[in-house]
Amino acid sequence: MRGITKRFAGNTVLAGVSLRAAAGEVHALVGENGAGKSTLMKILAGVHRPEGGEILIEGRPAHFTRPADALTHGVAMIYQELSLAPHLTVAENIFLGREPLRFAPLGVVDKRELNEKAGRLLSDYGFRIDPRAPVGRLSAADRQLVEIARATAEARRVVVMDEPTSSLTAHETGELFRLIRDLKRRGLAVVYISHRLEELGEIADRLTVLRDGREVYEGAWGELSQEQIIRHMAGRELKEIFPPREAKRGEVLLRVEGLTRAGKFEDVTFEARAGEVVGLAGLAGAGRTELVEAVFGAQPADGGEVYLNGSKFAAPDPARAVGLGLGLLTEDRKRTGLCPDQTLARNLTLANVGALVKGWLVRRGRERKAAREYIERLHVRPPDPDKTAGRLSGGNQQKVLLGRWLFAGSRVFLLDEPTRGVDVAARAEIYRAVNRLAEGGAAVCMVSSDLPELLGMADRILVMRRGRLVAELDAKRTTQEEVLTHAALEEDRSEPPAVAGGPLRYEANV
Amino acid sequence: MSDWVKRFLPFASLVALCVCIAALEPKFLSAGNLAGVARQTAVITIIAMGMTVVMVSGGIDLSVGSEMALAGVVGALLMAAGAPPSVGVLGALATGAACGLANGAAVAALRIPPFIVTLGAMGIYRGVALLATEGKAVVGLPQSFGRLAEGELLGFLPVPLLFVVAVALLTHLLLSGTRAGRYCYAIGSNVEAARYAGVRVSRYQITFYVFLGALAGLAGAIESARLVTGQPTAGEGYELRVIAAVVIGGGSLSGGQGSVLGTLIGSLIMGVLSNGANLLGISSFTQQIVIGAVIVLAVTFDEFQRRRFETAVN
Numbered sequence: 125m126r127g128i129t130k131r132f133a134g135n136t137v138l139a140g141v142s143l144r145a146a147a148g149e150v151h152a153l154v155g156e157n158g159a160g161k162s163t164l165m166k167i168l169a170g171v172h173r174p175e176g177g178e179i180l181i182e183g184r185p186a187h188f189t190r191p192a193d194a195l196t197h198g199v200a201m202i203y204q205e206l207s208l209a210p211h212l213t214v215a216e217n218i219f220l221g222r223e224p225l226r227f228a229p230l231g232v233v234d235k236r237e238l239n240e241k242a243g244r245l246l247s248d249y250g251f252r253i254d255p256r257a258p259v260g261r262l263s264a265a266d267r268q269l270v271e272i273a274r275a276t277a278e279a280r281r282v283v284v285m286d287e288p289t290s291s292l293t294a295h296e297t298g299e300l301f302r303l304i305r306d307l308k309r310r311g312l313a314v315v316y317i318s319h320r321l322e323e324l325g326e327i328a329d330r331l332t333v334l335r336d337g338r339e340v341y342e343g344a345w346g347e348l349s350q351e352q353i354i355r356h357m358a359g360r361e362l363k364e365i366f367p368p369r370e371a372k373r374g375e376v377l378l379r380v381e382g383l384t385r386a387g388k389f390e391d392v393t394f395e396a397r398a399g400e401v402v403g404l405a406g407l408a409g410a411g412r413t414e415l416v417e418a419v420f421g422a423q424p425a426d427g428g429e430v431y432l433n434g435s436k437f438a439a440p441d442p443a444r445a446v447g448l449g450l451g452l453l454t455e456d457r458k459r460t461g462l463c464p465d466q467t468l469a470r471n472l473t474l475a476n477v478g479a480l481v482k483g484w485l486v487r488r489g490r491e492r493k494a495a496r497e498y499i500e501r502l503h504v505r506p507p508d509p510d511k512t513a514g515r516l517s518g519g520n521q522q523k524v525l526l527g528r529w530l531f532a533g534s535r536v537f538l539l540d541e542p543t544r545g546v547d548v549a550a551r552a553e554i555y556r557a558v559n560r561l562a563e564g565g566a567a568v569c570m571v572s573s574d575l576p577e578l579l580g581m582a583d584r585i586l587v588m589r590r591g592r593l594v595a596e597l598d599a600k601r602t603t604q605e606e607v608l609t610h611a612a613l614e615e616d617r618s619e620p621p622a623v624a625g626g627p628l629r630y631e632a633n634v
Numbered sequence: 635m636s637d638w639v640k641r642f643l644p645f646a647s648l649v650a651l652c653v654c655i656a657a658l659e660p661k662f663l664s665a666g667n668l669a670g671v672a673r674q675t676a677v678i679t680i681i682a683m684g685m686t687v688v689m690v691s692g693g694i695d696l697s698v699g700s701e702m703a704l705a706g707v708v709g710a711l712l713m714a715a716g717a718p719p720s721v722g723v724l725g726a727l728a729t730g731a732a733c734g735l736a737n738g739a740a741v742a743a744l745r746i747p748p749f750i751v752t753l754g755a756m757g758i759y760r761g762v763a764l765l766a767t768e769g770k771a772v773v774g775l776p777q778s779f780g781r782l783a784e785g786e787l788l789g790f791l792p793v794p795l796l797f798v799v800a801v802a803l804l805t806h807l808l809l810s811g812t813r814a815g816r817y818c819y820a821i822g823s824n825v826e827a828a829r830y831a832g833v834r835v836s837r838y839q840i841t842f843y844v845f846l847g848a849l850a851g852l853a854g855a856i857e858s859a860r861l862v863t864g865q866p867t868a869g870e871g872y873e874l875r876v877i878a879a880v881v882i883g884g885g886s887l888s889g890g891q892g893s894v895l896g897t898l899i900g901s902l903i904m905g906v907l908s909n910g911a912n913l914l915g916i917s918s919f920t921q922q923i924v925i926g927a928v929i930v931l932a933v934t935f936d937e938f939q940r941r942r943f944e945t946a947v948n
Binding site for chain 1: 807811812813815816817819820823824826827828829830831832833834890891
């Protein structure tokens with residue numbers, strides 16, 4: 125790709141970016157959220173058309189107007205957001221559009237051959253997935269593996285992988301890397317996008333760093349240290365990613381007593397004090413998200429009590445929770461966080477519109493002033509209150525949603541995976557905001573699958589396993605290994621689990 | 635850029651339409667004819683204001699035509715029984731609001747898709763109106779009641795136009811100036827996000843349907859006044875015109891988008907289109923085809939805008 129330029133609604137998201145991926149090599153593409161990585165790759169896959177620049181495949185210019193054109197040239201893409209048909213089986217998805225046919229002119233699909241081919245492919249790759257299972261019934265990780273199998277089966281020259289390991293376990297990631305090495309041997313070029321610099325070290329041959337739609341570094345992997353890469357991504361030195369905090373413990377702001385929801389979590393008791401950051405660790409499926417949603421009142425609980433500032437709060441009623449000073453930054457900002465077609469300012473003020481009202485009417489001046497203040501405080505980019513929120517990058521959307529609870533004047537913050545899918549610089553911004561909250565006398569409960577983050581940010585770490593609190597650790601003294609041991613300890617024993625369902629996975633980048 | 639096009643396009647279409655019709659038939663621009671357009675579109679415009687609110691919040695109401703008929707009939711029955719016109723109008727408003735409450739409660743509390751709820755309600759309200767009148771028009775309304783539709787202020791301003799202006803201002807204030815308006819857009823944009831932000835979603839949804847119902851009731855009273863009878867068959871097919879007015883004006887069927895000014899223009903486009911067709915001697919059958927085509931065009935345009943937005947977002 126040479127000199128690629130792309131604009132969306134007047135914003136230049138790519139300015140003359142070039143990327144060269146050679147056969148038999150893994151080319152790592154890194155950059156903050158919003159740096160233009162996904163856009164660049166969608167251009168390569170024929171999803172978007174660039175305003176300038178050209179794509180050369182084996183030296184010849186190629187024009188892609190739709191994804192099928194890219195496939196014709198042997199370019200396949202594994203999307204970050206899954207793009208499978210949930211009602212079709214694994215095999216049908218893998219060979220969608222290229223089904224083996226019987227009585228070819230009639231277009232009758234040869235089901236047996238379809239399943240056999242898919243089964244062979246999956247077992248070659250070392251993925252243990254039934255080709256006859258409907259995709260909708262698979263776990264997120266298995267769906268990701270199917271997506272990978274489909275793209276690599278289609279690709280002849282280039283495979284693009286956009287954050288392929290975000291929902292995979294360590295074991296599955298290992299299988300994926302084995303597959304990538306195999307693709308290299310077969311002479312394909314792999315473009316690999318990831319936030320996880322540690323895992324790139326295992327497979328990358330070359331590296332391109334994007335920042336603000338520009339290419340800021342290109343070279344062989346290993347020329348730069350991780351710190352130098354981060355500096356290129358952020359454009360400045362990240363002095364301390366977990367800044368120190370000086371907060372005094374105050375009174376108990378949140379008390380949860382014996383909270384239970386059948387099949388999700390059981391008899392959970394803990395408290396959070398003013399000035400304290402409590403971490404909630406656990407494997408995926410341990411019930412942490414369900415727990416914080418029940419504390420907030422967005423999901424029901426079967427038993428137990430929640431006290432805010434000493435007053436009891438039980439009804440499943442987020443409006444009351446917000447009124448009592450509770451704020452929940454949800455895990456899934458697309459589904460339960462953002463109003464994508466509304467402005468940044470409106471998203472930011474949504475939980476406290478009352479503060480903008482004077483004499484029955486919402487005052488625009490107050491709205492803009494509030495938006496400006498939090499844009500400044502959280503360094504939201506671009507700093508435009510009228511920007512449509514859906515057009516912001518993931519990290520900036522997250523900052524706006526955190527700002528929503530700051531503006532609401534919450535005293536107890538429930539943060540569910542606050543930095544998932546967020547770039548390094550936005551992470552640091554969020555960490556600083558959390559520290560300021562604690563220093564300002566708020567209580568923070570932070571669910572995270574990122575253990576270094578929990579160890580760096582929390583005062584205490586509560587570990588959940590299969591719906592129960594199993595350990596409370598001092599974050600300053602414990603280690604990742606200790607947390608993980610508590611979280612995963614009895615995984616292979618035959619004790620009846622409190623939570624029914626599939627295998628437990630640890631999804632953090634430890 | 636595209637936002638600007640989306641805002642400007644309805645207005646440009648309206649101007650172009652007026653210029654074309656005026657060129658073909660100069661009578662179009664006469665004061666009498668323009669007042670006629672205002673009168674004819676008043677009923678649709680008033681309901682469309684309420685529909686804008688409901689559609690911005692992500693809902694829809696197919697029963698507005700039936701609500702309007704039922705409200706008109708109830709008002710007429712009250713007046714035929716000797717009540718003064720003011721009581722008749724209030725009765726119509728209350729009937730419309732009650733219908734809206736029922737719709738809103740079913741949508742918000744029972745969580746049934748609004749399309750289905752109001753499709754059923756459309757049949758129910760019409761049936762009640764027909765039963766209450768045995769299918770016949772309610773007659774014997776006081777002559778003074780007719781002024782609600784045919785009266786003029788200062789000798790040239792049709793009274794229904796004043797209602798339109800008042801309702802449009804009120805709705806504009808509601809949508810762009812109040813907390814309920816903020817919540818309305820937020821609920822339409824992402825109902826779960828609004829709930830998680832502490833918005834009492836059900837309460838506001840019900841309020842929006844009641845608001846629309848009351849406006850349909852007002853429209854029913856004006857329609858009865860125009861006919862000086864209570865017609866149980868009034869407003870048939872109006873839901874289509876009302877929804878078309880909102881969509882042409884930039885409202886989105888998926889919620890979160892729409893404005894009073896846009897709907898006003900959309901409603902005028904519908905009115906001018908039908909008036910122009912009458913002036914040019916185009917049959918009402920052909921008009922139906924044209925209106926249907928315009929709706930499909932407007933929705934197609936909205937869809938493309940939305941898709942472009944979504945690709946841009948991703």
